[in-house]
Amino acid sequence: MKRENCWDSYGEQEMAELEEICGRYRKCLDAGKTERECVSLVKEMAEQAGYRSLEAVIAEGTGLKAGDRVYACHMKKCIALFQIGEKPISEGMNILGAHIDSPRLDIKQNPLYEKEGFAYLDTHYYGGIKKYQWVTVPLAIHGTVVRKDGSCVQVVIGEKEEDPVFVVTDLLVHLSQKQMTKQAGTVIEGENLDILFGSRPLRKTEELDETEKEAVRANVLALLRDTYGIEEADFQSAELEVVPAGKSRECGFDRSMILGYGQDDRVCAFTSVFAMLDMGPLKRTAACLLVDKEEIGSVGATGMHSMFFENTVMELLALTEGESMLRLRRALQRSRMLSSDVSAAYDPLYADVFEKRSAAFFGKGLSFNKFTGSRGKSGSNDANAEYLAGIRRVLDEAGAAYQFSELGKVDAGGGGTIAYIMANYGMEVIDSGVAVLNMHAPFEVSSKADIYEAVKGYRAFLNWN
Numbered sequence: 001m002k003r004e005n006c007w008d009s010y011g012e013q014e015m016a017e018l019e020e021i022c023g024r025y026r027k028c029l030d031a032g033k034t035e036r037e038c039v040s041l042v043k044e045m046a047e048q049a050g051y052r053s054l055e056a057v058i059a060e061g062t063g064l065k066a067g068d069r070v071y072a073c074h075m076k077k078c079i080a081l082f083q084i085g086e087k088p089i090s091e092g093m094n095i096l097g098a099h100i101d102s103p104r105l106d107i108k109q110n111p112l113y114e115k116e117g118f119a120y121l122d123t124h125y126y127g128g129i130k131k132y133q134w135v136t137v138p139l140a141i142h143g144t145v146v147r148k149d150g151s152c153v154q155v156v157i158g159e160k161e162e163d164p165v166f167v168v169t170d171l172l173v174h175l176s177q178k179q180m181t182k183q184a185g186t187v188i189e190g191e192n193l194d195i196l197f198g199s200r201p202l203r204k205t206e207e208l209d210e211t212e213k214e215a216v217r218a219n220v221l222a223l224l225r226d227t228y229g230i231e232e233a234d235f236q237s238a239e240l241e242v243v244p245a246g247k248s249r250e251c252g253f254d255r256s257m258i259l260g261y262g263q264d265d266r267v268c269a270f271t272s273v274f275a276m277l278d279m280g281p282l283k284r285t286a287a288c289l290l291v292d293k294e295e296i297g298s299v300g301a302t303g304m305h306s307m308f309f310e311n312t313v314m315e316l317l318a319l320t321e322g323e324s325m326l327r328l329r330r331a332l333q334r335s336r337m338l339s340s341d342v343s344a345a346y347d348p349l350y351a352d353v354f355e356k357r358s359a360a361f362f363g364k365g366l367s368f369n370k371f372t373g374s375r376g377k378s379g380s381n382d383a384n385a386e387y388l389a390g391i392r393r394v395l396d397e398a399g400a401a402y403q404f405s406e407l408g409k410v411d412a413g414g415g416g417t418i419a420y421i422m423a424n425y426g427m428e429v430i431d432s433g434v435a436v437l438n439m440h441a442p443f444e445v446s447s448k449a450d451i452y453e454a455v456k457g458y459r460a461f462l463n464w465n
Helices: 012-031 035-048 054-060 215-228 232-237 263-277 308-320 325-333 348-353 385-398 419-423 448-462
Strands: 069-074 078-083 093-099 104-115 118-126 139-146 152-157 195-198 238-244 249-251 257-260 285-291 336-340 366-369 402-404 428-433 435-437 444-447
Touching: 012 035, 012 257, 012 263, 012 448, 035 069, 035 078, 035 139, 035 263, 035 285, 054 069, 054 308, 069 308, 078 263, 078 308, 093 263, 093 448, 104 139, 104 195, 104 215, 104 232, 118 215, 118 238, 139 232, 195 215, 232 238, 257 448, 263 285, 263 336, 263 428, 263 435, 263 444, 263 448, 285 308, 308 325, 336 419, 336 448, 366 385, 366 448, 385 402, 385 428, 385 448, 419 428, 444 448
Parallel strands: 093 285, 093 336, 336 428, 366 402
Antiparallel strands: 069 078, 078 285, 104 118, 104 238, 118 195, 139 152, 139 238, 249 257, 257 444, 366 428, 435 444
16 A cells, blocks of 8 residues: 655645744753653643643642643653543543653662772663663763752753763774674673763872772762762662763754654654644543653553553542542543554665565654554554544544554564553553654654654544544
8 A cells, every 4th residue: 555755745834834843842852851851841831831730720629621721740750631621531531642761771879989990880771772872972861869858959961062971981893803793682781881970080189088099989979069969878869861962953964854862752752742732622631641661661650550640530530520430430441542652664774674565654654553562462452443444534634644554574573552551441542653763772763744744643633522
């Protein structure tokens, strides 16, 4: 089945809207390199669009009516936006769900050590990565340090021009004969993904005791105290993430693509937010859910397996229809969801792992995956044909481009999303998202056209009566 390239259909108005959306997207991508930063950014955007905190509404003891907009955050790492529709929530919602965590390096709780004149920070990689991709690239540190008294220090080092950056070193090619014989998965060991943090010793005439041997470590600790008021023990109550330094960039001589960190899955998260904030009056309640921990199985208090979304919907029902577990179950079962996660874009340089007829291509619109999982659809949600037909109709009526695809060849591997978790409620769910090159690499590539079509498609979905 032939799928047209979106670029061929755009006039001046569409091109202007595309560039405006992609410009906003790049700013969000640069400002939200961690899940905490994403939640803070989305909260700010929502409040500017007239959303109110659900906690504040509950505290006031007022109800909610059609047209009201509220948001709920949990542990500063996941957020849900709701616009109340004319129909009761118990008749179901239209939900866009995406994740805002991305593969990275996490700094351990006892990270700082010195070795032969170098100070390092010990890390533990997060999510599925090719470890060799993370060496010799400029890295930044983002995160939060919480002292025992409860005060917080926000840390971002490596993003400004005047900031220092960090790096994971690699063996020079001249001495790497043995290293080059290893398989790709072991060329760089996980325990060697440590951040080069300093090399200058503290002068003995200053604070360093004559018996102190780790002068470089002492020097960086002194700098941390002077700059941030952080002691070494404060690492124990810190969440510090190591991510690629620098801003996203337009990619290609024709500027048709975007290169940047964390597009899996923030390309779906931010386009979902853009669509959500654009909504006019709605028949059905709309929701945009952004969660954490998808890259490690959607576990924990801020992952999709948590009760956060269910609890929040129960609060909404209490403010609209009255508390009822039965209404909650009805609301969830009668809902529709797009599990908005990226798909693998067809890469002709690695064509042997794709089945071309079922691959997602750049510039051909929002990608739908009827099923994900691996090999025999293990760990998959498999969407109903009736639901797919409805989605086709809604997107065609809205003029949003879309394609149906699979991740790759059946036996080549696979992956999962949050779709199967929400499907446990009995709701209709399908995976949808933007096709991405270099998925899980420090820098990923997306098509501007697909970003634009994603916003159009998400708008149409939220307006589905």
